[in-house]
Amino acid sequence: MREVRHKLAPLNPEFYSVTFGAGGSTQDNTLAAVIDIQQDRATTGIDAAPHLSCVGSTEEGIRDLLNTFKENDIRRIVALRGDLPSGMRDPGDFRYANELIDFIRKETNDYFTIEVAAYPEVHPQAESAAIDLVNFKRKVDAGADSALTQYFYNIDSYFYFVDRCQRAGIEIPIIPGIMPINNFSQLARFSDGCGAEIPRWLRKRLEEFADDAESLQAFTLDFLTDFTEKLITAGVPGLHFYTMNRIDPTLTICQRLGLIK
Template sequence: MMNISFEFFPAKTEEGAQKLRATRELLSERQPEFFSVTFGAGGTTQDGTLSTVLEIKSAGEEAAPHLSCVGSSKDNVLALLNQYKEHGIKRIVALRGDLPSGMLETGSFRYASELVEFIRKETGDHFFIEVAAYPETHPQAKSPAADVDAFVHKVNCGANSAITQYFFNADSFLYFRDQVQSRISIPLIPGIMPITNFSQLARFSDACGAEIPRWMRNRLQHFGDDRESIRSFGLEVISNLCEQLIKEGAPGLHFYTMNTAQPTLAILDRIGY
């Protein structure tokens, strides 16, 4: 059975926390390999990330906190790593992250590769380290070739697995995989974004550099406020994408759940997971 995993973000209210708890309980029935929990720009959700991860772990699931290095000092990162070690957390998603609005200094780390290297130096093999990959090229990369080289370097600094930014064109993932598979030996897991809200999706995609193909954008725009049609179309498109990726040998799927269970569950039902 192929591995699946789910991403959450820390809830900001008690109502949100209750909703997230219910979402996690529903998704747990699909026996995920782990749940990851995001870490706000410059560590702005640090406490929420920790408490969410500990709640997931206390429920008997494996939890992987995101750790963003931009805006963080080595002392702060080491303190967090030690905290996670003390609580028995074994998996980390190591990312560069974005600078919070108004912050000009990057902190002790410029790139995620430096963070991966630091984690390995300070904690040895304690953590299974996930890193990010960008099939459509990181929006700040100098060139696609430079981005591939940077990814390979990051992996060689000590990563165990990579999760991609979400995408809607399977060829972008397959071409990227072909470029790196002779240079790395770790799993490359496609990131999957369910489609439920076009304006939200367009905003996220513009920010992270994920392309919404023109034919998809046209249909989603045409649906306007017809949420049911958007959900139905999104379910069909993303299920087809997942089936194609599985057929092409993807070792797993990582779902960006947006703290909601049903869109992801509908996809899993459609593809037989």
């Protein structure tokens, strides 16, 4: 983990976010990692941003966690609903992320900078794109400072979403999420579950490289470098890389784009 951070440091990110298993499954690991990141902040200047999924949690449990974050000088949270692990039925005290944000603001005022999730291609459980946008706005109205999007490979979906947000009066930065591609079948499975579309032309190209990891890597690095460059040229407010602890693709893309100090 430290080694990963050390290698990513030349990118000079504003924060490292650390994922969290809904239902608390990886809560202890998330906590240990973010405390470590925050303790290094004095030398790195880089914040820790724990993901906090509320589904299956009680108000008391979240309050305790917020206090632990404060005791460790953690000032950012990626506030999420999460998904109940299979076998768990009780949603607990929070049904949706906007309720978590409400709670965080009531308990801690403006202490935390709160990031939330956004879905340019629509959350898979949403009744419609319009209702999903209304629900996204609930999170903003509850006090979100900024949004990180689900990853996407159809760049227009992001621009269209940002445009709709602006027309709905949403003014917070919406930072595109970029997922480097390491393994096509894994990505296809994951994308089906989270509602991210792999455009047909891209899927077809990736299928061609099923047995040739080197060519897959070369193709996806070219594709994502070009993709990220288009986002930067369009003036996006930031970039959020889903490194999944595999940092080389992210480093290569950023190196090619001259983003490494």
